[in-house]
Amino acid sequence: MEVDPAPIPEMVARAQCGDSDAFERIVREFDRSLRAFSHRLLGPRWTEDVLQEAYLRAFRALSQYKAERGTFRSWLYRIVYRCCLDEQRRRRRQPLVWASGLEELPSPHTFESAVAARDGLWDALGRLSAEERACVILVDGLGFDYESAATILDLPRGTVASRLNRARPLLHRALREPLEETKGEGHARIP
Amino acid sequence: MHEYRDKELAEALDALPVPPTSDDFYTRMRARTTGSPRQRLMPGRRLLATAALVGVALLVGGAAGAEFAAPSRGATSTPVPAFTPATGWNIVETNNRQSCSSCPDKLDLAWAANVPFAPQDTQADWPTETLKNLPPGGIVIVVVGPWTYTGSDAIPGLQLPVQVENLHFEAANWYEGQPAPNVSSYFTSAHINPQEIVNVFVWVGSDNPTPALKAAADQELARLTMPS
Numbered sequence: 387m388e389v390d391p392a393p394i395p396e397m398v399a400r401a402q403c404g405d406s407d408a409f410e411r412i413v414r415e416f417d418r419s420l421r422a423f424s425h426r427l428l429g430p431r432w433t434e435d436v437l438q439e440a441y442l443r444a445f446r447a448l449s450q451y452k453a454e455r456g457t458f459r460s461w462l463y464r465i466v467y468r469c470c471l472d473e474q475r476r477r478r479r480q481p482l483v484w485a486s487g488l489e490e491l492p493s494p495h496t497f498e499s500a501v502a503a504r505d506g507l508w509d510a511l512g513r514l515s516a517e518e519r520a521c522v523i524l525v526d527g528l529g530f531d532y533e534s535a536a537t538i539l540d541l542p543r544g545t546v547a548s549r550l551n552r553a554r555p556l557l558h559r560a561l562r563e564p565l566e567e568t569k570g571e572g573h574a575r576i577p
Numbered sequence: 578m579h580e581y582r583d584k585e586l587a588e589a590l591d592a593l594p595v596p597p598t599s600d601d602f603y604t605r606m607r608a609r610t611t612g613s614p615r616q617r618l619m620p621g622r623r624l625l626a627t628a629a630l631v632g633v634a635l636l637v638g639g640a641a642g643a644e645f646a647a648p649s650r651g652a653t654s655t656p657v658p659a660f661t662p663a664t665g666w667n668i669v670e671t672n673n674r675q676s677c678s679s680c681p682d683k684l685d686l687a688w689a690a691n692v693p694f695a696p697q698d699t700q701a702d703w704p705t706e707t708l709k710n711l712p713p714g715g716i717v718i719v720v721v722g723p724w725t726y727t728g729s730d731a732i733p734g735l736q737l738p739v740q741v742e743n744l745h746f747e748a749a750n751w752y753e754g755q756p757a758p759n760v761s762s763y764f765t766s767a768h769i770n771p772q773e774i775v776n777v778f779v780w781v782g783s784d785n786p787t788p789a790l791k792a793a794a795d796q797e798l799a800r801l802t803m804p805s
Contacts, residue, residue, distance in 0.1 A: 410606065421596055426590065
């Protein structure tokens, strides 16, 4: 974790009183991992505006955060996750690169980062549902435990485990096999 | 349920690029978050509140007579959370809202500890170094506020004396804000009046606080006074 946790409770208390500098400091500490989370979750739909919207939403909702209910980090992740889902819904009518259905799957190469990174992995991530993708990114990608991921995604812990059980083999196959060979039960084959 | 992190996927996901932060990202964010999310008192009410605070402060100020040399910071003429001095306990108090007119959103703080505060902490806003080096049996208490709460959650009223058994407990295995591996935490938010709440933090140098340690914390919490 890149976070120095020591000042977080105080920073949160200050931010809750309207101290936007304190809020910015918290955001700066969590931003990189939230950026990774939201980017991997949305793929080509990702723009920085998603994070802007999420942080603004968090700032406005600061008074609703209660430490007894969970960590501030989890609370912030949850807001970012919801903003990502909203973004997905908003753009549903636009051409998609990532989707769960065959009819919505155009070429994976429209996502610029896919070329720079690993086409197969990006593509396989895109074949997962948003929940499955979020579980993998949080637990395997960012090192959250199942309980924390469940809190962020508002799912039972067992559901997180089952989403991971389903998603992991698909991603492993994508890492090992050529893109054209990748297919899975209930998932679309790349055209 | 077997819980694990898939190392191969972790490495693969780690290799994916993370988009850089644009130059104006925080400038844009700052522009949108300028201003307070909390409800502020209307000017008339604020004036009344200030008058009431000053009145009570005069009464409290006249009766004050600390016998313990506490490293107190800032003015203390308005009622803020405070610990009555006691042998073996160090206290630090701030009254930022009154002493720092340029930072009206700075919070008042009251600290108490049965260990010396790290010198750098007494000039800082948080006992960070003291907490990082809290020895076994050490206790640090921090009270933050009061501050205006506008959330919708039901927050209980503050029951004095505060007792650690009534606070939310985080054992020293991992929690957000954990200052050191052996430090457990107690925490609560509570209303002191219909608009305002305080946060009470208690850290103890133990991963399994003993009854004696909790009793010592309770004794100091019993010396906590709050503005009404």
